Amino acid sequence: MKASRREWMAGVAALALCSVPLKGFAAIVAPKVPLKAKPLPLTAVRLRPSAYATAVEVNIDYLMSLSPDRFLHNFRKYAGLEPKAPIYGGWESDTIAGHTLGHYMTALVLGWQQTGNPECRRRADYIVEELALCQSRRSDGYIGALGRKTKDGTIVDGEAIFPEVMRGEIKSGGFDLNGSWSPLYTVHKYFAGLLDVHAAWGNAKALEVVIGLGGYFEKVFAALDDKQMQELLGCEYGGLNESYAELYARTGDLRWLKVAERIFDRRVLAPLEAQEDKLANFHANTQVPKLIGLGRIHELTGKEAPGKAARFFWERVTGHHSYVIGGNADREYFFEPDTVALHLTESTCEHCNTYNMLKLTRQLYGWQPDGALFDYYERAHLNHVMSAQNPATGGFTYMTPMMSGAARGYSQPGEEAFWCCVGSGMESHAKHGDSIxxxxxxxxxxxxxxxxxxxxxxxxxxxxxxxxxxxxxxxxxxxxxxxxxxxxxxxxxxxxxxxxxxxxxxxxxxxxxxxxxxxxxxxxxxxxxxxxxxLPLDLRLESAPGAQDVVAVVRGPLVLAADLGPSETEWTGVEPAMVGDSPLAAFAPMVSDRPRFQTAGIIRPGNLTFVPFYSQYDRRSAVYFKRFTEAGWKTEEAAFLAEQARQKDLAARSIDFMHLGEMQPERDHALTSELSYPTSYRGRNGRDARSGGFFEFTMKVKPGPLLLQASYWGDERSRVFDILIDNVKVATQRLENDRPGKFFDVDYPLPEDLTKGKSSVKVRFVPADRSSAGPVFGVRLFTAK
Missing domain, CATH: 2.60.40.1180 (Golgi alpha-mannosidase II)
Structure with missing residues (x-):
């Protein structure tokens, strides 16, 4: 049944049950709901000269600079074959090895579709042949490069964790499963890359490899009861539910749909099906692919609940958890809804989050075309995705900071970083024509x-x-x-x-x-x-959700930012504020090939130039401004400037900061622990340790008198713990529920002989017998005044 023009013009319900079959193959299992819209094939779209075309060109060059054989190193090694090239460094030399190859396969497919570059297709087919060979050397359908870390720190083949899981031996810590970093997340990347190769030009061997891999994990999941399955799904698993749903669509085999529906993290997804926003303190990018998977299950089955959850999640994230550039999350985690203004930090807007939110947006749009979906898509694509690639180097950001004066950090292709956002970056910038x-x-x-x-x-x-x-x-x-x-x-x-x-x-x-x-x-x-x-491109102010007095400047879809100078120059200024009753009247356009405005009298402490935010690749920016009336500024100025100066002083004296309870900071600081668990409260993440356990991490130091500062919540029940520096006790902390309703900091002076001649120390928190250590909501090392 086809939708009539009358339906388009009338604007049918936003949650119409309809679907978008993926391009490039004829699904054996067709969606049970009528088609509403689908993107024209990427092969039918060619970009003309623009910043988008440049981004694709730079990205293709980057993809060609990479070695498939280096990504395949562990796949061959663990299958008993001689690797053809040394393994890459960075994350690819950690237990998450192999995740980048999945992204790389997808990026090659998209690059071929967007540009017709034959080398992209040749490399993708070569990788499939290599993976098929590796799979043939194993008897169970498994392929993999992921590892597991032994007690002595050696990384070995991670396949051994899955027989343990089948026996019910599941030690999941959110991002760690039996000594491996998010292994099912990594497996999902294999699935996704292979399915994309199969869809693009009908590579049958790619589907054969996926079916073998799918069968292996079908057996793993079948060995678990529901409680064990939920315990397993507490560790990040990417969009593995989507992959199994797609495998069902390709083959018509109901066994794959059953697996897809069982990969359901109740803790996160059940509230969303009930239309409840309980996202605060969940790792953001861990969740988005799960909803894309629910959306695909909805498309293939017509079941209403998965589709409603996906739509509700999108509405909550875009309307209540997102920054003006379309990105979301602070230090990778969702915060309480409508509290963006409390989370303007140097660690906002992970690129992977927006990459996946745009995939979800495309999916929802296919169910029912609505311009509002692409109002968001355009905002995030232009201001966040385009800011996440430096066209001069081809490098990618992990975070895009919303904190005034913070510099963006881009991967350097020669450094072999291979973060998750390098993988999603190489996909994002291969396909700028896919949604036009x-x-x-x-x-x-x-x-x-x-x-x-x-x-x-x-x-x-x-x-x-x-x-x-x-x-x-x-x-x-x-x-x-x-x-x-x-x-x-x-x-x-x-x-x-x-x-x-x-x-x-x-x-x-x-x-x-x-x-x-x-x-x-x-x-x-x-x-x-x-x-x-x-289209009129007038300036306007947009408030941060939940804070009318915190605003950003927008022109059409383009977020503007105050230019605070080059990244290589340290920024020591005071966070700028906006003062006046009619601030936009003080923006004067400058002669330029792109929008540039000079302010006069409304920015304190001084006038600034506003430019497109996304293009501030190697420059520092201010995006959000606390807004005051003239009268209000006179009242607030002293306290405002004093607080800014205090924060600046602390930042200037800081040597290192440890965000406890968060994946990447804990890895960066080599955290080790026993009987220790991440926690969150009031929008802040932390970590505690139970009796008999500990947590320890490395922090940088400098010569001279130093202070160690730890942050606690004031309503904790009584507990006692010791703080040690390189195994020397420097303090015993007692929490007594004596500072209700607030977080507080405690400074611990460090004896100079503990840090003299060292570049780093190990900080350890150890609970007293039958007590707990923490929770500790962050640790900072800084110089004494």
Whole structure:
């Protein structure tokens, strides 16, 4: 059953039960709900010169610089084959080895689809052949490069953890499973890459390898009862439910759907199915792929609950947990809804989160086209994804800081970082054409105004977008060829345009009032027709969710930032504030090839230049500003500046900071522990240790008098613990529930002989007998005044 134009124009319910089959294969199992929209194939879209085209070109060069054989090192080694090249460093030399190969396969597929580069396809097929060979050397369908760490620190083949799991020996710590770093997350990357190769050009061997791998883990899960399965799923597993659902779609074998539905983390997903936002203090990117998986299960079964959970999650994250650039999370974790202003730190907006949120957005859009979905997509794609690649180097960010004056940190291709965000980065920047054009029956949707050309085979249409948007207001859409002339063109009219958009066809005005976020133009088109769209790009202020007095400056879809100078120069200024009743009136445009504004009198302590945030690759920025009236500023100025100075002073004297209870900081600081667990409270993450246990980590030191500062919650029940530096006790801390309702810091002076001549020390927290240590919500080492 096809959807009529009347349904488009009426704007059907946002949670219509419909689906998007993946491109490039004919699913044996078709979705049980009618199709509403699907993206035009990436192979049909070519980018024209723009920052997006440059990003793809730079990324393809980066992909070509990488060695498939180095990524395959452990796969061959653990299968009993001689590796052809040395293993990469960084995360690929840790127990999470192999995750990057999955990303790399997908990036090669997307790169081939976006550019037609034959080497991308050749490399992807080569990797599949190698993985098939590795699988043939094992008798059980398993392939893998992931490792496990022994007590002496040696990394060995991680496959051994899965027989342990089947016996019920499950030691899961959120990101650690029996001595391996998120192994099922890594396995999901194999699944995803192989499925993408199969979808793109029908590589049958890729599907054979996936089926063998799927069978192996089907047996692992079958050995577990429900309680054990939930314990296992407490460790990050990526979108493994989506992979099994997709395997069902490819093969029609119900066994895979049963596995997909069993991979359901009740602690996170049950509240979302009940339309409850309990996301605070959950690791953000761990959760997003789970919802994409639920969405795929909904598409294939028609079951309502998984689809409702995916939609509810999207609405809560984009509306209540996201920053102005479209990213989310602080230090990788969700915080309480509508508290963005309390989380403007140097560790915001992990790229992987936004990469996956955009995948979820595409999925929801296919169920029911709605311009609001692509208002978010455009915001995040332009301001976050495009900021996450440095086009001068090809490097990627992990975090994109929202803290004023913080510099972005990019991977350096020669350093072999291979963070998760390097993997998602190489995918993101291989496919900037994948969401511009969509089709729904006889309607062509244009969702992103990116310079490009497209072939719409269903109507024999070739078209081109020419524009300098979002720097300039005008978009020109030209019909270069038309075979079947009658169809509807749906142009997204962003909500921020405020009813001021204007459209002409061949110079004649046509109505532009949007329905469901689109202006629909239905006519019999001919070659040479030109549609011109004008979008007003006025400045506006947007408040952080939950804080009307904390604002960012936006122009159309483009977030602007105050330029605070080059990254290589230390920023020592005071966090800028915005003062005045009509601040936008004090922004004066500058002559430039892109939007640039100079302020006059409204930024304290001094005037600043505002530029597109995403392009601040090697420069420091201020995005959010505390806003004051003139009268309010006079009252608040002294306290505001004093607090900023205090924080600046502490930051300047800080040598090292340990974010306890968080994956990457704990790995970076070589944390070891026994009977110790991550915890969270009031939006802050921490760690405790139970009687008989401990936790210990490494921190940097400098010569001279130093202070160790630890943060605690004031309402803890009575507990006693010791703090040791290199096994020497420096303090005994007693918590007595004597500072209710607040966090507090305790400073511990360190004897100079404990740090003299050292570059680092080990900090250990040890509970007294029948007591607990902590929870400790962060540890800082800094110089004494």
């Amino acid at each position: 054009y969509w089709e729904g029956d006889d309607t062509l949707f244009v969702n992103l105004y990116i310079p490009s050309s497209v072939q719409w085979q269903a109507k024999g249409v070739a078209a081109t977008i020419d524009t300098e948007y979002p720097f300039k207001s005008d978009v020109r859409f030209t019909l270069d060829a038309v075979k079947q002339g009658k169809f509807a063109l749906a142009l997204r009219i962003p909500a921020w345009s405020g009813g001021k958009a204007a459209i002409t066809v061949n110079g004649a005005p046509v109505p532009s009032a949007p329905t469901n976020g689109y202006a629909f133009i239905e006519r019999r088109w001919k070659r040479g027709d030109v549609v011109a769209l004008h």
